[in-house]
Amino acid sequence: MRAGPDLARLSLNQITIDQASLPEAIDACGRAGLTVIAPWRHKVAEVGVERAAELIHGAGLRVSSLCRGGFFPAPDPAGRRAADADNRAAVEEAAALGTDTLVLVCGPPVGRDVEGARAQILAGIERLVPHAEDHGVRLAIEPLHPMMISERSAIVTLGEANDLAERFDAHRVGVVVDAYHVWWDPRLEAEIARAGRRIFGYHVADWLVPTTDRLEGRGMMGEGVIDLRRIRAAVERAGYDGPIEVEVINRDAWARPADDIVAEVCAAFLAAA
């Protein structure tokens, strides 16, 4: 009996095969019969955004989201201006790639000032929204696991991401629910329900026991202890029926052939996502 959703919903988040270039990842998707991809900007930049769009669409793929904008907190106005410029470019790249969703990884605090970081994140999103609206791009705030606060994001709960998103129009700013980042949260199901139509993306991976690397130690679905079926059911009850991105950031996997990893992604998705 198959537990997971249909492969047509699988989007390969490119970091899962970071060893591959964007053209290589596109080819790997084609060989595996996948139809959706979620590129990262550093891979897009290697070929240029216009060529990236040609390659993706020429292969019959569509883009579920672009990863990523964000990293709003900065120690000074020059840093904030640089972040703003980079985020506007990210919006433009998302539009050029034909996706309506830009993922925001909001950035860590400067020093010890977590509250200040959260205020800078709100202000940064406020400045970005008009540009995103002009380009038909939605901003999707992704809360990360609290263990990543100092490297990646001061936004570490879905509740906080919802609080931020609700300051804006529901079709402009929403959230990404990444099971790996939020599975521990006692308020998870309530916050998923609250997010509702603001769920702009759903990501999966698994939590290995033990987890030996905080940033690059994720497991394939079914290898760990996250109750992925329960979380997917909650996300679907909230109304989300879009692509499910497989984002398995695992250093060991990057040392192996990309096609092997993609085959494992497909099998794990069908069995356990």
Next chain:
Amino acid sequence: MRAGPDLARLSLNQITIDQASLPEAIDACGRAGLTVIAPWRHKVAEVGVERAAELIHGAGLRVSSLCRGGFFPAPDPAGRRAADADNRAAVEEAAALGTDTLVLVCGPPVGRDVEGARAQILAGIERLVPHAEDHGVRLAIEPLHPMMISERSAIVTLGEANDLAERFDAHRVGVVVDAYHVWWDPRLEAEIARAGRRIFGYHVADWLVPTTDRLEGRGMMGEGVIDLRRIRAAVERAGYDGPIEVEVINRDAWARPADDIVAEVCAAFLAAA
């Protein structure tokens, strides 16, 4: 200018110098002029609880808390009975050591069942409360960082610990606020205020960047990015004026002389706690 509280409030949590036996830790406290200690049960067991009490009180020390009871979730009734027996013994040991506070590290989920673990934790505390009351011991639920959920505790937010504690009398079941475990939480100050007189203990350490070990990679106060003054101020506004336990779980520190670590603890406490 001294930032921290007086050394009279410093309790040395024994795991900070896990390289030392209980008698050695007591001697180290004496040489440093400390008057409060928080022993761990495995160290107490090495000398026996009655002898441990004699040594501690003979040296003029008092005990802020005993670490630890908990680990309630088990895969079967026999496992739960074993946990119950161990927890009743922990209560008796706390009473014998002259402390009114037993710290509860509530235990990880069995498999993928986080909700089931939380239900087992509540049930386990309910079974333990009468025995604790008989011995004049308060139960202090310590929420751990969400990155420790699979090894240590399904209770990973102060809000959840408060929810649990509020099912019982305020003088019987409360919480430990450990800055290392809760500093990332956007609801931290609200939940500290909510805990109020249920705060039975306050622990400090610091979050290193990067954190290279999830379980044994804590920093000394001031070495990391936790805004400890802000958290202590919130805890004190909530009415807590008891001992502050220094609980720096750091594998590298355990390879060094215990007296050196205790000296660093005192200096860091005065400068940054």
